[in-house]
Amino acid sequence: MADLQAFREETKSWLAENCPKGARGPGEVHTGSTKVTVSADTQAWMEMMAEKGWTVPMWEKEYGGAGLSIAQTQVLFEEMSAIDARPPLVNMGTRMLGPTLLEFGTEDQKKRHLNLIARGGAAWCQGYSEPGAGSDLAGLNTRAVASGDEFIINGQKIWTSGAQNADWMFCLVRTDPDVPKHQGISFVLLPMDQPGVTVRPISLISGSSPFCETFLDNAVAERRDLVGQLNEGWSIGKRLLQHERSGQGGLGPSAARSRPVGVSVDLGVAEVGLSYVGVTDGKISDPALRDEVVQWKMQDAAFKATQRRAGAESQNAKAPGEATSIFKLVGSTLAQDKQELIVKLMGNSGTGWEGAAFSKDEIGATRSWLASKAVTIYGGTNEVQANIIAKRVLGLPD
């Protein structure tokens, strides 16, 4: 305990001294992409943190981390949040691929990829969904054929978040079409900058394009970038999804700051209710809307309590388990309900798309509401999560 106190003091003063002003409060976060230019402060902050191994504090030092314990990591996050420091680096490498490689990767893969991720040198995207394989992900058809030291890959991926700025993709491919669908899938890593990879952003109802279509025409992955055994990629892919869902539901270190993709404003439902619906005797004027506000707030506060409990429990477990589906389902529903409620409370003011007639928050609220339609779909729909919970947690039969 005394050691932890010393670590806290040390961390506190280092952060106070080194965290640039421009890396505090809401704003840009480094994604590791080599294709995006960030502000000098964001870049410096990421580099300084990477130097200490604090972009991925719990990873071993040889892979770019700092080898911190859970307790020390918690202290680090608490002290960062005390000065409102933004996370130095957030991407699919730190949150999803990294933990998966730590579990399944070869020593060579860990050395090459984890260190690059840790120092913010590559952004990753996820080649999972295909036009014909959404909820039934294992039905995927992108083919990979071994050829010497390489795999030659042909097919199409869709809903690839951030593919336009990604440097690498982790990808599920079919390597044996003649066995039951779960048994012929492999998990490979491939660079995005090669002639066989074409990326086309998809325009969404919110006006933004965070997801892409990715076309693979004789794209190449190196044989040494096959993760796990050939045709045994499905279980690795599923484990990675658990890391993804625990992040989406709001578990894990960046939980407090995680928001659904495309949600750009963070407004309080009670505050919006009071200012847009009006106030009578200190209360939100419309009793039905007022009850919706408190119902949402209750679910949200109780969900946060559930997360704290799960956080305490998962300290004993190495990786998130099946219960992450609970967090994904509840967390995404709550996030979506919040956006729905906010535009409802805003009434006509919640219908602005652009222009000076609406405030920045109003347009942000409308755009966020539209964007939030994706959150109950991506990472596995709510219905798929409910299937997983029924089967894996409750043990209900097929």
Added chain:
Amino acid sequence: MQTEFTEDQEQFREVVARFLQDKSTPLSVREMMASEAGYDKDVWRQLCEEVGVAGTHIPEAFGGFGFGSIELGVVAEEMGKHLYCGPFFSSSVMAAYALLNIANDSSKVKLLPDIAVGKTLATLVLDSLNSPEAVGRQLVVANNSLSGTAAMVLDAHVADLFVIVARAETGLGLYTIHAGAEGVSVDLLETIDQTRKVSRVSFKNATVERIGHVNSESLDRTWDHICVVLAHEMIGGAQHLLETTIDYTKLRYQFGRPIGSFQGLKHRCADLLMEVEIAKAATHHAARCLDAGEGEAYAASMAKALAADTYMKAAREAIQLRGGIGFTWEEDTQLWFKRAKSSEVLMGTPAIHRERMISMMEQQS
């Protein structure tokens, strides 16, 4: 503030659970429901002597064990699971918390030790079981003489001591009177939930002793303490219904397969699991807030509202997913269903607690 149960607390839960598994079976619950007293005196004595439940949260200075809402919640949660019938909630929880939060020290010293060992059965007499703001409209004291009616009082038919909140000229006060004293009449009511018996209690010029001054803060605190224990009892009941319902859907075959294999039922079961998990987390969190003296002021109301809604939902689903058997007298589900309803409205409906919560939020913003 702690975020998970300690090993000691888990062990304590084991002890309570094992005892109740043995002594509070559906068969014995039905016996108690049909009996006049509504509880088994021997089982209560053992609970107090061997497990020590009655004094869990009462400070050692007043003859208890000095634990807090967390440990008391552990007891209540297990009792809710096993539908324990006995004076724990009326005496150890409601009356004891009123005394702890409101009574003067000499009365605590005099009254709590016997309550802490279960020797005295006390009950809290409130003229409203809806909200603290509504208390003090029916029961009136003048010159230590109490008159008026409390429409519903838990376990009044077996209580030795009434602890009463009543209005005097100087404001609300806490009073005591012994059962059987002149001017006190107790009418046992016929209600749906016979696992927790309630009576109408009337006072006519009954001579009471004043033992404390009630202000809105101490009454709110008492209310919160009681609600958090009640919420534990409710999540225990909801957990029991969830588990037995899931088991039933695995065993019941229709169309040549277990009904739990149908997606329409699977998703409902998954929904219920999530609701129960969330209500449990809110309830445990509320107890931790009370014990640590920090956290959201509305945590207790939130726990009561969520636990009540969840228990009712679990009870409705438990009947629906059992099909025809679910609404028969013989099936035990009805026992929990009725307890869910009586608990939902006790100490304030979910709507009242949501109102308490949002009022606090509006004042803050």
